[in-house]
Amino acid sequence: MELTLRFFANFREDVGQKELEREFSDEATVGDVLESLTEEYGVDVFEDGELRPQVTIMKNGKDVVHLDGRETALAEGDRLSIFPPVAGG
Numbered sequence: 001m002e003l004t005l006r007f008f009a010n011f012r013e014d015v016g017q018k019e020l021e022r023e024f025s026d027e028a029t030v031g032d033v034l035e036s037l038t039e040e041y042g043v044d045v046f047e048d049g050e051l052r053p054q055v056t057i058m059k060n061g062k063d064v065v066h067l068d069g070r071e072t073a074l075a076e077g078d079r080l081s082i083f084p085p086v087a088g089g
Helices: 010-015 030-041
Strands: 002-007 019-023 056-059 079-083
Touching (some): 002 010, 030 056
């Protein structure tokens, strides 16, 4: 399946572009995609094997924390957006 991957702030710097189109197996989960990005680009989204709580991963505009986390299933044409921690006040 083909997915659109969007990166923001320091993740965009790690990858070197704001958006990628990538092919993954039909059984791929959010975790599989993120592991692939970690291996290829050093995108740091995991802590002790789980998604870092400060990082936001959106699947088609919905935070995967409110879906199945790293086990969230994906489908052809889905869009994953990866946001770094945000601080301020």
